[in-house]
Amino acid sequence: AQKVTQAxxxxxxxxxxxxxLDCVYETRDTTYYLFWYKQPPSGELVFLIRRNSFDExxxxxxxxxxxxxxSTSSFNFTITASxxxxxxxxxxxxxxxxxxxxxxxxxKGTKLSVKP
Amino acid sequence: NAGVxxxxxxxxxxxxxxxxxxxxxxxxxxYMYWYRQDPGMGLKLIYYSVGAGITDKGEVPNGYNVSRxxxxxxxxxxxxxxxxQTSVYFCASSYSPxxxxxxxxxxxxxxxx
Numbered sequence: 001a002q003k004v005t006q007a008x009x010x011x012x013x014x015x016x017x018x019x020x021l022d023c024v025y026e027t028r029d030t031t032y033y034l035f036w037y038k039q040p041p042s043g044e045l046v047f048l049i050r051r052n053s054f055d056e057x058x059x060x061x062x063x064x065x066x067x068x069x070x071s072t073s074s075f076n077f078t079i080t081a082s083x084x085x086x087x088x089x090x091x092x093x094x095x096x097x098x099x100x101x102x103x104x105x106x107x108k109g110t111k112l113s114v115k116p
Numbered sequence: 117n118a119g120v121x122x123x124x125x126x127x128x129x130x131x132x133x134x135x136x137x138x139x140x141x142x143x144x145x146x147y148m149y150w151y152r153q154d155p156g157m158g159l160k161l162i163y164y165s166v167g168a169g170i171t172d173k174g175e176v177p178n179g180y181n182v183s184r185x186x187x188x189x190x191x192x193x194x195x196x197x198x199x200x201q202t203s204v205y206f207c208a209s210s211y212s213p214x215x216x217x218x219x220x221x222x223x224x225x226x227x228x229x
Binding site for chain 1: 174216217220221
């Protein structure tokens with residue numbers, strides 16, 4: 001069965017701290033895609049990154065980095081030198097190649113609060 | 117491009133009333149989705165469509181109906197609203213199911229009392 005677990009419900013940090021958001025997934029497919037979305041207080045969902053199951057290279061984009069480890073079924077997200085604008089709910093999601101409709105399986109989200 | 121637009125942004129319904137949530141995308145995407153987000157939860161798929169005239173149920177379809185007469189529009193119909201349908205509803209679209217990301221609308225916050 002497919003499942004995404006974000007064990008951290010809420011995290012609070014002080015500005016400039018580094019923070020890692022954990023994501024663990026379950027799937028029987030060998031081909032799948034992992035995503036991170038940001039939901040700021042305004043409510044919209046903003047796409048951050050997509051990673052396919054054959055690409056285990058870590059990725060860095062500015063202050064954001066992602067660590068994909070198939071051995072532990074994890075796709076963790078790190079924000080370096082956090083800022084108040086990073087305050088949001090972050091969702092990890094899974095899309096399995098074997099599902100023709102392509103819908104996303106979401107975790108419950110991690111609410112990040114960055115205090116000045 | 118406006119992307120994915122949804123109307124209304126907020127709505128309060130009485131139990132038993134019906135309404136249609138509108139969703140339009142201008143990216144010529146074939147795939148469209150309706151999700152609901154309950155407090156403290158991730159999004160769950162209600163219905164999806166792979167093109168005009170083709171729709172299918174997702175994980176939580178009960179109490180909802182959809183239609184897809186054009187590529188651009190994918191309305192979600194609630195018949196006989198119940199308090200359990202109080203949620204935030206998101207419409208999304210994508211060019212194809214994978215590996216492309218889904219683009220989300222701003223959401224509709226619905227309260228049924």
